[in-house]
Amino acid sequence: MSYATQSQTNITAGLQYQGLLEVVLFSTLTTLPCCVFLFINIIMLFTLRSKLVFCETSRYILLFNLLFADTMQMAVSQLLYLLAACRITLTYPLCGVLAMLADLTTAISPLTLVVMSLERYVAVCYPLRHTTIITMRNTAVAIIAVWAFSSLNILTRVILLLDFPFEDLESLQMTHFCAKVNILLGQMSGLYDKGYTYFLFVSASVVVISTYVGVMIAARSASTDKASAQKARKTLLLHLVQLGLSLSSTIYNPIIIALSRNVTRIIFVRIQNVFYVCIFISPRCLSSLIYGIRDQTIRPVLISRLCCRLKLSVVPA
Known part of the structure; x- marks a missing residue:
C-alpha cells in the first residue's frame, strides 16, 4: 500500500470519528457559503450575458469563461465534499469522471488568467x-485553445490509467471516499x-509577472496613457493574486497528507474542513467580487440584479 493510500485510509477513518451532529454542523458551515457564492457567480454569469457590450468585449468574454470554470469547480468540489461527509463511496469510473471534471x-482558471493578462x-x-489583435475571433480561438489544452491533460490522465491492472481489483467499488488522490492509480499517474501542475503554474506565473513588468515599464513612457497603465497594473496584480489562490488549491492534497501523519484523526478532520473552505470555496467567489465591484460597467447591472433577487426572495408568496 502506497503512502498516499495509507494517508487516505487515515482520512476516511477520521470521518468515522465524527458524530452525526458534527457532520451536520460542518456540512452546513461549508454548504451555506458555497451556496451563497454559487448564487453570486450565477448572477454574475447572467449579468455578463445581459448586455451587448459584455458579449462583444474580449475582456468580458474571458471573464465569463473564468467565472464559468470557477462555478463548475465549486459545485463539483462541494458535491465531492458532501459525498465524503456522508460516507458515500463511489465506483472508480464514476469518481474518475467527477475528479477529471x-x-x-x-486548469482552465489559470490559463484564462494568462490570456486576460496578455489582453491587458x-x-x-x-x-x-489592440482592436486588430484582440478581436472576437482571436478571443474565441484563445478560449478554445484553453479548453483544448485542459482536455488534452484529462485525456493523458485517462491513457495513463489504462496501464493500471483493474482486473486485479476484487471490485470497482472504492473503499475510500472520492478524491483525485485516490484515483492516481500507479506511479506514473x-x-x-x-x-x-508545476509546469502549468510556473508557466502561468512567468507570463503574468512578465506582463506586469511590461506594463510598469510602459507606464514610464511619455506616450502611454498614465491612467490606463495604472489601472492595467492593478488589474494584473489582481490576476497574480488570483493565480496564487488557484495554486493554493493544488497544494491542498500535500498539506492534507502531511497533516494526517502529525495530528489526531478528529483534529485532522476539523482542520481539513477549515482548509476546504479557505482554499477551495473562498477563492472561487473572488473573481465575481473583484470584477463586479471594480468594473464601472458591470457594477450597476450586478447590484441591480442582486438587489432584485434579494427583494424577490423576501416577498411572501
Missing part, C-alpha cells in the same frame, strides 16, 4: 493595435500529476 476546471498588456503597450 474538477481537474479540467481547475496589449491594451497598454500596443493601444493602436502521480508523477505526471506533479509535473503537469
Whole structure:
C-alpha cells in the first residue's frame, strides 16, 4: 500500500470519528457559503450575458469563461465534499469522471488568467493595435485553445490509467471516499500529476509577472496613457493574486497528507474542513467580487440584479 493510500485510509477513518451532529454542523458551515457564492457567480454569469457590450468585449468574454470554470469547480468540489461527509463511496469510473471534471476546471482558471493578462498588456503597450489583435475571433480561438489544452491533460490522465491492472481489483467499488488522490492509480499517474501542475503554474506565473513588468515599464513612457497603465497594473496584480489562490488549491492534497501523519484523526478532520473552505470555496467567489465591484460597467447591472433577487426572495408568496 502506497503512502498516499495509507494517508487516505487515515482520512476516511477520521470521518468515522465524527458524530452525526458534527457532520451536520460542518456540512452546513461549508454548504451555506458555497451556496451563497454559487448564487453570486450565477448572477454574475447572467449579468455578463445581459448586455451587448459584455458579449462583444474580449475582456468580458474571458471573464465569463473564468467565472464559468470557477462555478463548475465549486459545485463539483462541494458535491465531492458532501459525498465524503456522508460516507458515500463511489465506483472508480464514476469518481474518475467527477475528479477529471474538477481537474479540467481547475486548469482552465489559470490559463484564462494568462490570456486576460496578455489582453491587458496589449491594451497598454500596443493601444493602436489592440482592436486588430484582440478581436472576437482571436478571443474565441484563445478560449478554445484553453479548453483544448485542459482536455488534452484529462485525456493523458485517462491513457495513463489504462496501464493500471483493474482486473486485479476484487471490485470497482472504492473503499475510500472520492478524491483525485485516490484515483492516481500507479506511479506514473502521480508523477505526471506533479509535473503537469508545476509546469502549468510556473508557466502561468512567468507570463503574468512578465506582463506586469511590461506594463510598469510602459507606464514610464511619455506616450502611454498614465491612467490606463495604472489601472492595467492593478488589474494584473489582481490576476497574480488570483493565480496564487488557484495554486493554493493544488497544494491542498500535500498539506492534507502531511497533516494526517502529525495530528489526531478528529483534529485532522476539523482542520481539513477549515482548509476546504479557505482554499477551495473562498477563492472561487473572488473573481465575481473583484470584477463586479471594480468594473464601472458591470457594477450597476450586478447590484441591480442582486438587489432584485434579494427583494424577490423576501416577498411572501
